[in-house]
Amino acid sequence: MKAQSKVSMKISQLAKVTNVASKTIRYYEDIGLLPAAYRNDNGYREYGNNDIERLVFIRRCRELQIPLEQIKTLIVVQVDPKSSCQEVDALIEQQLDKVRKTIAELTLLEQTLHTLATSCPNDKVGDCQILKNLQQEKPS
Amino acid sequence: MKAQSKVSMKISQLAKVTNVASKTIRYYEDIGLLPAAYRNDNGYREYGNNDIERLVFIRRCRELQIPLEQIKTLIVVQVDPKSSCQEVDALIEQQLDKVRKTIAELTLLEQTLHTLATSCPNDKVGDCQILKNLQQEKPS
DNA sequence: ATAAACCTTCCAGTAACAGTAAGGTCAACG
DNA sequence: CGTTGACCTTACTGTTACTGGAAGGTTTAT
Structure with a gap:
């Protein structure tokens, strides 16, 4: 079992490690591909490890030219352990x-x-x- | 010298012979790829032979996936006999x-x-x- | 104090159309 | 003469996956 290290970063950090532009991350949130990010006191988005994984997954799919809508369905399947x-x-x-x-x-x-x-x-x-x-x- | 036969047709006829949708023809006119069509008394667009040729040229270019903007420049070159x-x-x-x-x-x-x-x-x-x-x- | 570097939302633009609405016109049929 | 159907018109919206920019708030460093 992996330790759930509690990293926390702002959007530009997430952008850097995932190689996805901040703007694009906000866009993904807008269209519901990413869940609404947690906001800290000043209203800035804060992200953790799960967000990195999710975004890398999305980016990989995009590299395969899979449309965003289909990525949405992939994510639904992915999180449901009993789906085939x-x-x-x-x-x-x-x-x-x-x-x-x-x-x-x-x-x-x-x-x-x-x-x-x-x-x-x-x-x-x-x-x-x-x-x-x-x-x-x-x-x- | 070719006889300049005086055909005249409405937009759907032109659409049929060139295999370009009426909608698309109007769109091309909007963006200046086609000159503003002659209008007859009721305001309908009327087209002749030149328009067929021009549209076929455009369609051929589109089949080669040449962007509309570049087709514009191609047409400019095309009509200027002294350009290389x-x-x-x-x-x-x-x-x-x-x-x-x-x-x-x-x-x-x-x-x-x-x-x-x-x-x-x-x-x-x-x-x-x-x-x-x-x-x-x-x-x- | 102020400047740089972040962050926020919202609006517009991209390419090349396609869909739809709302309305005008024309020919034919009964 | 009315009306149906097939045309035509403009104008507006939606598509895909972002990117750019404006206007403004926050944080950090000097």
Whole structure:
């Protein structure tokens, strides 16, 4: 069992250790992704260890481009010990699908752009093959 | 010399032939990407051949994910016959760069997601490897 | 005392539209 | 002649995930 060390820090400290901007932390609180922070006497937000963990979790999910709304549901599942992690599996799988589809699309796009980029040997706009190509329907 | 056939159509017709939503066409006019359309007696917008070409050009650029602001500059270059097409070249090249960078990023992301997706053989949240992984810093 | 470096809330802006409301117009049908 | 349906108009809001800035309070150091 880990000792529950009682760290306490202000928002910019939390921002530094989690690598999430203060502004973003407040935003997450606004939209209910983070619980309302404890406030000390002067009204400043105070944070502890749990907040670090929660924020790191969120940041990791964001790095995987998981939308905030889905992170919300992940957190709900996470804190409920009797829920199955099928939902988590599904969400990650779905995210993977999305990323793969995007890669496929962008790869086609890369082809098109490359073809286009190498299509114009001229330097006057009147003769520009790029512009001419862009004026026509896709030859797909 | 091409005959300047005098077609005339309303916005939904233009939308159909160019495959750009009426709403989007109005939006393009609002932001100055399209010139203010001619209005007939009842105040409806009327369009001709030039508008088709211009819109197809814009759509093609959008398919290449070129931002509207850059399309604006492309159009300026396009209509000025004495400008060089270096700017066009550069823009396409730049777009290609961006796409390639995004592909690279997404490919890494795909790896991470794939590893994550196959990391959890359990079905209770308490043991879920996916969640555990997400709670930690990236092991990069 | 004052300046720097924090903190607070609130409002606006980003990109590229899509949705909706409220209302005007036009052609056809009965 | 009335009305229905399919258009058209403007204007406003919502989307996603923040970021920037204004205006003001607090704390710390000099």
